[in-house]
Amino acid sequence: MSATETLVPFDDVLAAYDPALGLEVHVELSTATKMFCGCPTGFGAEPNTQVCPTCLGLPGAMPAVNRVAVESAIRIGLALNCEIAEWCRFARKNYFYPDMPKNFQTSQYDEPIAFEGFMDVEVDGETFRVEIERAHMEEDTGKSLHVGGSTGRIHGADYSLVDYNRAGIPLIEIVTKPITGMGEKAPAVARAYVQQLRELIVALGVSEARMDQGNLRADVNLSLAPKGSGVLGTRTETKNVNSFRSVERAVRYEMQRHAGILGSGGSILQETRHWHEDTGVTTSGREKSDADDYRYFPEPDLVPVAPTREWVEELRATLPENPTQKRARLQADWGFSDMEMRDTVGAGAFGLVEATVAAGCPPQAARKWWLGEMARRANDSGTDIADLGVTPLDVARVQALVDEGSLNDKLARQVFDGLLAGEGTPDEIVASRGLAIVSDEGALNAAVDEAIAANPDVADKIRDGKHAAAGALIGAVMKQMRGQADAARVRELVLEKLA
């Protein structure tokens, strides 16, 4: 297990090996109803309340395909520059597991709806072309909750509960071809791919794509091959890596772990591994091999999906702007330097800044908040900034309050504290925490008078023309006003009174 793993320093890994990546990303679509029945898909409902005979797999119930899900799959495929199948079928993936109502998953096998595409991923100004093997439609499983035991896993649990609300929610699985030639940038490429894919999904409007809610789940395949050999090594598949940051860390960890095994003459076991967010390590899951036999065969209860070329072209016309072009356009609009843009994209804040600007925030202010305050808080709590719980609309509102003089930066930060604590909207937090800048001249005058009276020496210096000494009085007033005063106005008042 993890305690006995030998990790090779990252630079040493690169000296000896070429990493190859493969990413499988599951996107939960935000359709109103499930993939094969009319049940609602809302997140957070009471367990087993969004179910029917079909998604419970009751005897006799039958599936019917959700047209909007097919539409979303085609749009995702087109946005990833894929071919769209003229005719494809669903297939049954047969295996037993209690969270799978029918003990087979209705998926697609050798006839995916979309195939042979690519996405260009930017890392530090360098572009990597990630080839997409396929994007296919399938249904989600239920969700198991293993109660008792120490790990939350099925082994050692006293009992397990299953919530089938998630069973049958439409998923699109997007699978890359092996990505090579990245060298030291492998972890960053993995992260950037998932980030950019998420942006694309959000721009398409087909999913909430929130990693913290499991709308977007990444499985990371990694292998190492001797440097320059041009072959692919044995891979491991690290499952359910649920943040951008974790994608990067998991790739880095697996590279170091693989190198440790290979370096000591061992060989990599092809297996599924679990990522542990808290400790930053992976542990062995079940052994997996190409011989895993799911006994796929075409789903006989469904007719083939045969999107007409007219429909595909109609959907192509609904695609959002190409992400690369869009970044170039917005960089110009926003007046960002190359460095500022690169940092924004690298922090996974491009879409957030865009939405914040769209909500009326000046671009530089949006960038400052997301890359400064939000990035710091995300880093402190180990989450992605997109999952912090602060929305672009919140940031835009806070900046608007600053711009109109109701908040200063220090008070604004307290508003963000309130947002993270779930205290409501920015305006509600300003009201409930009493954070607005005091513009009541009477109160300010009284505070200034009090400060002057309490610091006669300082007052004399200012009267003598030493304006630099005003800082001490301003500080006293700000303290008195608990920060809720406009420091510039306080300075004006001090200098006026001691002129």
Added chain:
Amino acid sequence: MSIDLTRASADEMARALAAGETTSVELTRAALDAIAAVDGLVHAYLHVDAEGALAQAAESDARRAAGTPASALDGVPVAVKDVLATTGLPTTCGSKILEGWLPPYDATVVTRLKAAGLPILGKTNMDEFAMGSSTEHSAYGPTHNPWDLERIPGGSGGGSAAAVASFQAPLALGTDTGGSIRQPGAVTGTVGVKPTYGGVSRYGLVAMANSLDQVGPVTRTVLDAALLHEIIGGHDPLDSTSVDQPLPPLVEAARQGAAGDLSGLKVGVVTELSGEGYQPGVLARFNESVELLVQAGAEVVEVSCPNFVHALATYYLVMPCEASSNLAKFDAMRYGLRVLPEGVESPSAEEVMRATRDAGFGDEVKRRIILGTYALSSGYYDAYYGTAQRVRTLISRDFEAAFEKVDVLVSPTSPTTAFKLGEKLDDPLAMYLNDLATIPANLAGVPGISVPSGLADEDGLPTGFQVLAPALADDRLYRVGAALEAALEKQWGGPLLDKAPTLEGAAR
């Protein structure tokens, strides 16, 4: 003239209801009395819902009194094969694994029966998960053939056929995956129709083999089958494989056929579906029926469908593959039987699944699960499932080619009359051969009907005559079936079932 409340046809019952000569409650009570009198001998039913049926009958009579009957058959009672989901009525599929399961929903065909006002008498016996040709594979004991209680009533829908044949119901629903409506019809002297694949909704039919299964009518007359077929048939958005177009006029075709004129019709006798392996009495009755069609004006030719000889092998790959996957859902996690493994302290989900499936499935079901699981396995898929699908296409092409030459194809429904209970139980292959003539229609999705054609000379038991038509041309079955029925009944001087022995009551 008042009708016999149990022996009348559904059409006669419907007309008596319309004329105010009887009530649905009377008819339903008569059927329930018949069940009470003879089902102890026949064992056609797994569950009888007297209370529910009488309540539905009373509602039907109220509609009738208000002048607003819901359909032509409003008030005529019906029995439903236990493989169809019925809200609040046990639905076991003849298996221990579903003992006591009360579905929270109705199959679409059941919804349609209710909407049409047919009181549901109960659920009929069947081979477990419709796997068998004798009803001996029911976990709840076999059904007996009303013609000879020592013999099988066919299967898997032996319960529905026997219920209708012993006047315990005027109408019943069956399901046909490889002959489970038609073969029981043949061996009990009743009428059974397998509609075009997609012609009747499968939503709520607990699937054995999804690409082969079809719900259809089980009746005593061809006209009754058409009446019932029109009620259950037609498009259903809940079944993606259901055909989105109106049914052809079936009742009209049956009435037209009964007039006895088949001139202009071309009939093809399938070379591969007679001869060796067919009982002499079955063939004799078949040939006489063909002769009657000629007399009615039909032109009869012999047609070869060379790939039909591979139908049985193809079927026994396609069906188990689909069945093995369909039956995976019976795992004790959500409904049905749950068996805890013996001697295991705190069993895992997997151990409970294994113990339940071991205890809950019968041998024939296990045999097919194993066959299907094997055939779908990596490395065997192409050789078995893949090849079977290709041969299936060839069989469909044989039908297409044949239907370019003729309007309908005919054959004996089943190669033999009813065999003795237990006779073939230990010989699965002999059992499977019963479906030789019925399976091609399922593989190609075309419709078929079995009509009683007489009694075999050697054993005095019923034989069946099968008519097959192109997909969506179900009306041809009714036209030809009704013409043959009329001609035969003229010879017999009445329905074939009049020749069946009277069952001496043994209380259920």
